[in-house]
Amino acid sequence: MTTNKYLIFLGCAIPYRVAAFEISARKILAKLGVDLVEMPEFNCCGLPLDPVSHEAMLILAARNLALAEQKGLPIITLCPGCAGTLKKVNRLLKEDKASREEVNKHLREVGLEFKGTTDAKHLMQVLIEDVGLEKIKDTVVKPLTMLKVAEHNGCHILRPKEYIGFDDPEDPKTLKTLIEATGAKCLDYLDETECCGAPSVGISDKVALQLARDKLNNIKMVSAQALITICPFCHIMYDTNELRIEKMFNETYGIPVLHYPQLLGLAMGIKPEELGFSELKVNVSDLMKQIGEV
Amino acid sequence: MNERETVKSDPQFKYEVSKMHGGENLLRCFQCGTCTSDCPIAKFSETYRPRQIIRMVQFGMKDDVLKSDTLWLCASCFTCTDRCPQDVEVASVIRVLRNLAAQQGLAPQMFKDQCASIMESGYAYRIPESRLKKRESTGLPPLPKGNAESICKSLKGVDFVDHVQGGK
Structure with missing residues (x-):
């Protein structure tokens, strides 16, 4: 349809x-x-x-x-x-x-x-299947070629494979393709498809935050300038909880976490203030400088 | 060390679980451990081991399984389900066990709060008035409202929900 x-x-x-x-x-x-x-x-x-x-x-x-x-x-x-x-x-x-x-x-x-x-x-499925990559690329007026980012899919968009039937949970490509449509480079990193831990918050915060920390370590290792998510819960894990994780484990990340539509919006030439950037917890000022928005 | 501890066992338990939606393939498990070795929670938890839970169910250790806190650690990421060579649908078996534990009143408070919130407002969280006002100021359309009466009526007769409602 x-x-x-x-x-x-x-x-x-x-x-x-x-x-x-x-x-x-x-x-x-x-x-x-x-x-x-x-x-x-x-x-x-x-x-x-x-x-x-x-x-x-x-x-x-x-x-x-x-x-x-x-x-x-x-x-x-x-x-x-x-x-x-x-x-x-x-x-x-x-x-x-x-x-x-x-x-x-x-x-x-x-x-x-x-x-x-x-x-x-x-x-994401609407974007790739119904809108189509070509139409998305047509709206890009400000290619973000200066950016190298990492992606995190969120489990429930891919698993269980038999019931969801979208993309390949072991090697998902859709989000990467959508990110690269903005001109940004999408980096590979270790254990990319692993869960952020969000569903276990409230049951064991310590275990849950260790999952997110593990992912942030792997993302930091490839020097990604930002992490791109398409799930509100994953976003909370990495953005809202990033400072908490830094304190808990004595680490420094400073990795901005953007919702995919924020990234695409920037590439479409929409101003950050219209894309809810002020709602983000991790400081994005360096990132904004890199893309010439300041 | 002289006293031997006997484990209480319910030989029917595995059949009880197998009859429930999601638990059908429980008996296929041959204990390869793929679920546990690929489980992101097991990586950091000292206690959560899906293979062990499955084996305990097969052994009929009903009380030990249902009363165990670790049952609630699963993040439902479905990695185990996707990678199980026997199609056990491990995450769904865990969900069946949680449902059975919940029927015995053993669910963590968090779930009772979310259930109560859904019945009151439709939303799983109590969204503060300030958020609704902020929606307006950022140009977002008003949030669709929940029809509490209709929600409660359609959930009538559902075990856990009746419990939460009765306990209010």
Whole structure:
């Protein structure tokens, strides 16, 4: 299904504390001619409750899919967790009649029904599959050829492979391709596809932060000027928690962490102040100087 | 060292888990350890070992597994699931075990808070008023509202949710 109109599903983390991702994503999507329609009403995709109740997760995800079906639009999400959940549940309920009937029993109580007529995609998938690389390159007016950056994908956009069916989780290429469309070079580094640790925050912060620290060490080793993410939780791990990690482990990183739409936005010639750069925690002034924005 | 400790075992436990969605392939595990050696959490945790958890389930060590704190450390990155040569869907087995633990009231408080927040507002976190005002000032459209009544009604009869709601 190729379309340029989507129902935007923000999820919970982005409106709670990752505004820059939404601000910059809306800016670049507008430039690319993608129409966004707001969700008529909202509930969490269900992922946070999957560990405690798979059934609650299925119902919450199906509610959103049913609302999208009523609107006759596919869903675009910025959060890979939401995308992964909505995709998995959409597929399960389309294929497994018994599960669908079980979930629909709950939905009918509130006048909703899952029919299996819509689709859910993450921003990155929309960019590469529906908008297309050529169109993205056409909007680049200020190639960021002076930049060497690293990328971090976020697990739920790729795994489990069998259910998500997007890119190759062992050697993902999409984000790299999208980064290089801005003119920046994307560097390889050790253990690139490993998890940032975010889901274990609150259970064991020490373990979770060690995961992020390990990744930051590997990113520092290749002298990346910035880290590019496409997940609000990964961004919190590396940006919001970077200072905390530095203090906890007596390290210095100073690696700016940008949401991919911020990077593309800069290449499109959009000013940093319109892309939510003031929301970032790690200082970006050196990076801004390097790209001539100061 | 003279006293021998007997491990309480429930021989039906592995079948109970195998019957649940996501736990179907549990019995296929042949203990190769790929899950644990590739697990980013196991790399830094002294206690979290997915292979061990799977084996304990196969042995019927129900109480030991469900009451263990380490069960909640999994980051759900699905690396184990993708790399398991026997298609055990290890992360899903862990999720099944967590669901069973939650049914016994053993879920960490964090999950109860998120569940309560979802039922109140639709959002898993309580978004402060200042954030909503800031949205306006940065030119973002108003945040879609949750329909609390509809959310609660559609979740009625779900074990964990009823628990959280009853406990309020």
